[in-house]
Structure formats: C-alpha cells, structure tokens
Amino acid sequence: MSDLGIIEEGAVIIQDGIIKDVGKSSEILKDFNTEGFKVIDAKDKAVLPGFVDSHTHFVFGGYRPDEFAWRLRGDSYMDIMNRGGGIANSVKATRNATKQSLVVLGLKRLDSMMAFGVTTVEGKSGYGLDRDTEIKQLEVMKKLGDKHPMDIVSTFLGAHAIPPEFKGKEDEFIDHIIDMLPEVAEKKLADFCDIFCEKNVFSLDQSKRLLLRAKELGMGAKIHADEIVQLGGAELAAEVGAVSADHLLQASDQGIKDMAEKGVVATLLPGTAFSLKESYARGRYMIDQGCAVALATDFNPGSCFSESIPLIFALATLYMNLSTEEAITALTINGAAAINRAQSIGSIDKGKLGDLIILEFPSYRFIPYHVGVNTVETVIKKGKIVLSEKK
Template sequence: MKADLILYNIGTLVTAKEIEKSSIMTNMENIEIIDDAYLAVKDGKVLETGKQPVPEELKGENTVMTDAEYKVVTPGIVDSHTHLVFYGSRENELPLKIKGIPYLEILRNGGGILSTVRATRKATKEQLTEKALETLDRMLCFGVTTVESKSGYGLNLEEEIKQLEVNRELNKRHPIDIVSTFMGAHAVPEEYKEKPHEYIDEIIKMLPEIKKRNLAEFCDIFCEDEVFSVDESRKILNTAKKEGFKLKIHADEIVSLGGAELAGEVGAVSAEHLMAVSDKGIEELYKNKVIADILPATSFNLGKNYAPVRKMIDKGVDIAISSDYNPGSCPTENMQLVMQICSSQLKMTPAEIFKGVTLNGARALTLDEKTGSLEKGKNADFVVYDTDNINYIFYNFGINHVKDVYKNGKLVVKNKHKVY
C-alpha cells in the first residue's frame, strides 16, 4: 500500500507503543522510541513506522515526502482533564492565594467555582464557544490534539446543557477532538447552600436527560471535604453508571477522604488530582486498574503538595498527566510546562512523561484503540518538536518547543502557527 505522507529523517520517533518491560524500566517507561526513523500515513491513519531507510513499496507517485530534519516526533498530546468551557476569569483571587487563604475558604465565601458559575450562566453559547476556540488554538500550538472538557460551571440542567452543547459545537469546528464529561457535581450552587441534599437529587434528575441528548460520555464529581462526601459521590456515580456513563472522579485533592478507594469500588476509568491519596487508595487504584490522572501544574500554581507519583509508579499504577486547565487553580494551556514540572518536581523521566501525556492520556478517555500512540491503524495525530533530542524539551523549560502539528495526517500547525 502506498502512503499519502511519509516523514523521513526523524531523529527520534516516540511511537509510545507499549513494549515488553525490561528489568530496568518502570511500568511507565515501556514505550517504543526509535532513532533515525520514518512515519508513513494513509487516509489519516498511521500506515507504518520503522527505522530508516523508508521501504520503497510505501512510496507512490502521489506520496508527499516530508523531511523531518532529524527532529523529535511524538504522538499528539492527549489532555485528559480540563474545564475548558467557562466565562470570566479569577485574577481577583490571586492576592488571597498569595496570603495563604485556603481554596475551600474562598469557595465557602462565594468565590472560586461559584464565581465562575455566575459568569458562565450570564454568558451566551456564542460567547462561550468563541472563548473556548481561542483556548483550543493555543492548546493546539502546544501540541495537544485531544482534550477532555468537563461541564460544572452551570450547576442546573439548563446551564449544564449549555456547556455540553458548546463542547459539541467545538468538536465540529476545531481540529482538536473534544471528549465531553458531565460534572454537575462540581460544587453546590448558591441557591442550594442551605439544602445541599436537594441539589444531589437534582443532579440525579439531570443524568438521564444528559444521556438522552448524548451530550457526555463521562460523569465526574468533586469528592472533597465541604463539597461532596464519599457517600454522596458513591450515590451519584452509581446512578450515572446505571444511566450508561463512564466514570471519573476528582479524588483526594485537598483532604485524604477516600476518593481513590471509591474510584476502585465503582469502577471509575480514572481518579484525578490525588495529591492527598492514601497508601490504601494507591493499592485500590492498582488493584482495580484505575488510571491515576495527575495535575501537577495545579499543585505548582497553588503551592500545594504534588501527587505521590513515584510511590504510585513503584506500585504499578498507570499515570496520565493533564493540565487541569480552568479559570481558578490552573489557568494555563501550556501542556509542555506541565510536562516540565513533572520532570523537575516529580523526577519523572522523559519516557514516563511521554507515556503519561499520550498513551495513558488516551486510556484515561478510553480512546487508546484510536489515538495516544503511533501504531498502524491509529489516528495520525503527531507533533514535530524543534529539537533533535527528547531531553531538551524538559531541559529548556517554559517555552514552546513545537514546530509542526498534524491531526489525522493533515498539517494544522506550521512553524508554531495554526494553518487549519
């Protein structure tokens, strides 16, 4: 079969294909990395990868031959935890955070999530869409090709539907693939402040309507002290599961509440944040094959502890790495910065980090049969970095190393600028 596109002279090709683990590898390092490589694409899918020279049988008269100039090529980044659709911003809270006022105290006094809820409810669908499209353009230029987008800034049926419908519109209008998550259980809205149990009943009533409209694949909940308890989270998640949703859970972010244990119990695909996860919680993640989705830029921004990544890796837990892009605790679209924090602060190796933002990111969205690695038949989503070795991406931090981005085999970012 003749390829439509062949990238040749690839200095280092990180396919992220899982390989047999050697005795010196962690469970996060067992990905294929090929030096002096080529990548062939057909009909928007990966046709073949390998070590040069390029097989002649892949070349046809219409094959586009592109010299990668010995740069690094990796799968497109999968950002598997974001709060993409919202309105307004929260820089007014910055002085409070600098003074050390806790996040939950800001929320308790009507700030935080509730502040964004007020702004998002006032915004039109068109305003939300245009704002999110600008954000997606920035993400794309940093190498992101798939994004999970949670609702949770509406906190009533009408407004949650509005956010989720924006997700659907974004998926039609932007090259990045959008995976939609319903998170009506993000906080208790102000109108239910004195009757939080009634809001839990409202969330349960929302679930069948969201599913009927096919607006979300996942259901998520903020299982946290002063937000939703383990028992309340269990009730909502089990109901969501019966309605046909896959499950995610914001677990053990601030307080070690037992969210990771609950994730294992209810069969969640991923448990997210995990800065305060217990040893028992780590055991349950491993035992139940729950992806630990860590959000290190949130810890960095809030000045909080990081998730115990090395302990989880040593236990054999699969780690995904995400941005947690949101207007409060992590307003950054720069996934390369997130990756660099993993290197400098969490002491993760380049191979571990690339597995976390590609293959395991896709696993956290149950998309690993389609994307997350450059294997035959998978989407040809890949990034060309303007460097000749993977270490440099982590060494020179805080800048954008992306040169080009391809989505389904089509060039969508060229020389750091969108061209779609």
C-alpha cells in the same frame, strides 16, 4: 511507562487519517510509492504522538485574577470558596454568558492548546450547576468539536460545587444532578460523569450514588478525589470502576494500591498544586506501585489558569520525580487511557489516528530541558498539518 519504543531514523505512513505503517525508513519506504502523498522531512527532529490533555475545564465565562492575588497573600482555596469565590464565581459568569461567546472563547483556547501539541482534549462542564447552563456548556463543546480540528471528549461535572440555592441541601442537589443524567446520556452530550468528592463539598456516599447511576446510563465514571483532604476518593474510584481518579494529592497508600489493582488511571495535575502552593501528588510512588499515571493541565479559570504543556513537563520531572520518558507516556498513551481512547490515539501504531507532533529538536529530552518553552514545531491531526511553526 519508561519504554517509549524509540525508532531511530523512522518513518510514518498515514493514509485517510489512519497510520498505515511505522518503522525504520530504510524498511518501510524501500518499495513505497510516495506519489499522492505529502512528504514531510523531519530529519534531526523528534516525532511523538500528539499530546492528550485528559483533564480540563476550558469552557467557562469570566475570570478570577483577584482570587489569585488573595492566594498570594495566604488565603486558601477552601477559604476563598467558603466566602462565595472559587467555582461559584465562575458559575455566575458562565450562566450569564451566551452560547456564541463561549464558542468564540473555546476556539481561541483550543488554538492555544494545539500550539502546545495537544491533539485530543477532555473538557468538563461544571460552571452551571443548573440544568440550562450545564447543557449549554456541553452543547458548546459539541459545537467546538465540529468546528475545530482537535478531538474533544466531554465530561458532565454538574456536581462540581454546591450552588447557593442548595446550601444545606446537598442530598437534594445530588438528586437534582442525577435527574439531569438521562438527558445528557440520551443526547450523547458527555462520555463521562465526574464529581468533586471532597470534605465540605460532596461525600463518598453522594459521589457513589451519582457515579453508579451515570454508569447505568452508559457513561464512564471519573472523580475529583483526595485533593485537599484524605477522604477515601481513590478507594471509591476503584470500588465503582472509575476510568480515572484525578488530583490525588492526599491519596492514601491503600487507595493507590486499590487503583493499581483495578486499573484506574491516576490523573495528576501538577499545575494546580503549583498554582495553589500545595504539595504535589506522589507520582513517583504511584508509578512504583503499579499505577498508570496520566498528566493533564487542569486548565480552568481559578486554580490553574494555564494550558502550558511545557509547564506540566517541568513540574512532573523536577518536582514529582517522573523521568522524561514517564512524563511522555503520561501525556500520550496514559492520557488516552484516562478518556478510554487508548485503542485509537496516544501512540504511533498501525491502525491508530495519525495524530503526531514534530519537535524543533532531535530528541524528546528537550521538552523538560528547555524549561517552560514550547518546543513543538508542527502538529498533525488525522494526517493533516493543522499547525506549523517551521520557518
């Protein structure tokens, strides 16, 4: 994760949205005819792969500022959730929201993400907890993918919380979510299935049953694991062959070892730990144990209402002990691996999509150094400039 493969005085050639060549300018441009190409002069600027935000919940209705104030006075996430706040609060608003209103909000949020250099984003459902709203969220993401330059990878998170109508009937609710899977798979509404595996939410057995059924239907498995208590979610992720396990604040040594051995990406969300005033996941330890670590924003209306990539860089480097190079890797190629897209995005390699960002500074090291400030000047998606702040 520390080797970025830096090319000094480099050039990238993109044709029909695909990277055709990359290397030293003096070599690949020596006999190259630029006629018909748009030439961008990035002298004294750093060029990186577009960022991949591999864990978000960006399609939702309503907001929860009051809950943030409650946390400031000492109320815990689970305390708020147990008295009807948290996810349940967003469920009510999202159920009442029209599809068109969610599309409008989604476009605005995607624009903001793209300004931070994100060219591919994962979005989860999970604010419906019923068939109609979960399908509505997934259909909104599909529509947004057609309308916006950014690529959207959808995840079905119907098992995000237990709705009031199923309190005390958690197994019955899991059956209800499992019954939705064939429709989601048949309509190709989601690439992945996810579940909030946590004490007082969904058990290891319930999580395993849902994820194995999703895999039978051709969906990849993801899991919200070991966020609040050490339940064994990391071990389960390795057992079921999940693509990623996310959060992992309380993941055990054994769970981390199992994930490393099975190639499960550890997607860490320091913005959420920061917002909840919790301890950070052991990113340094995970990397040292051979885990592929990704970073993501967890943009959502409750525990982390932020799409700020500079914030994630600051937290990862200052408080999780990742080097700047490791943080770059975690937000590019490892983020791509966390959504099964590493073969097509996440690095500047021949044959991959021409997804690039240009910084206003000469080095990637300015990203965490210029603390909390966006340093992205230009965003290129599939070879087209989709955002430019250049004066």
